[in-house]
Amino acid sequence: MKTGNLRGLHQFEARELARLGRDERSGRLEFQDDSVRPLRTGEDPLRIASAWDGLVVDYFSKSIRASLYLYFWKWGDSTGLGVEIDDQVPFVEPGGMAQGxxxxxxxxxxxxxxxxxxxxxxxxxxxxxxxxxxxxxxxxxxxxxxxxxxxxxxxxxxxxxxxxxxxxxxxxxxxxxxxxxxxxxxxxxxxxxxxxxxxxxxxxx
Incomplete structure (x- = not known):
């Protein structure tokens, strides 16, 4: 993944993986509650989800002691990306940084x-x-x-x-x-x- 260096810098630890699937009626991409599974050390989320329409990975960032959820989904020939954060992330001040x-x-x-x-x-x-x-x-x-x-x-x-x-x-x-x-x-x-x-x-x- 292109974000490998960035995830390494902030000591991202992959914890859980879940599937994003298309609703049969609306065609919208939705989170599949029953697909959540823990990730073992060294497992590659993209390899596991290669046949899926999309996935979300729960990463714990040791640099700020908080979770970020990175979403990836197929969008024609491109890839859609999303980031969801824990509530405290906008307020962390690591290394003397300002809020946000x-x-x-x-x-x-x-x-x-x-x-x-x-x-x-x-x-x-x-x-x-x-x-x-x-x-x-x-x-x-x-x-x-x-x-x-x-x-x-x-x-x-x-x-x-x-x-x-x-x-x-x-x-x-x-x-x-x-x-x-x-x-x-x-x-x-x-x-x-x-x-x-x-x-x-x-x-x-």
Missing amino acids: EWLERFMCSYVQACGAAACANGREWPYALEPLEPVQLVSRWQEEGLPQPPSRGFYMVTAETLRADDITLLRQRNDARANRWLRYFQTPPNYHVLSTWSRRDWWAA
């Missing part, structure tokens, strides 16, 4: 490592086992504006989908208070990031 900084850093690295075109979490884009269309995300911002306070969220979009001129125009339509709330920065090689999770400008250090 660890999660912000992790998501920036994870999305980049996976090569995802976009990532969204917020009131308008709740967690779901459905594809996120990057063009639809950008079109919504262009029609309705960027998310406003007190909405909290995290968004990453590639520069191929959202040009530098476009993000500049979107932020110019916001007032100064809204731009301070929904902070903007870039991560190499080509991602625009908008986030309310951390109040520290760690990327500028």
Whole structure:
């Protein structure tokens, strides 16, 4: 997996595996409660689930003493990705980090490592086992504006989908208070990031 180095850095320990399957009527991807099984040391979740439509792995991160649940599912010729977190993860402050900084850093690295075109979490884009269309995300911002306070969220979009001129125009339509709330920065090689999770400008250090 492309995220191997990142999982190693944070000492991810795979604990459980579960199957994601398609509902026969709706065609939606759903969590299969009866498929949860423990993972033995050294077992490869992707090998076990190679014939499934999707899977979720419960990883315990020793670096922050909390669980993250990584979702993977087939999406045409591509792969859908999702991250679910324990409630305390947004508030951990390992190594002197600010609240939310660890999660912000992790998501920036994870999305980049996976090569995802976009990532969204917020009131308008709740967690779901459905594809996120990057063009639809950008079109919504262009029609309705960027998310406003007190909405909290995290968004990453590639520069191929959202040009530098476009993000500049979107932020110019916001007032100064809204731009301070929904902070903007870039991560190499080509991602625009908008986030309310951390109040520290760690990327500028």
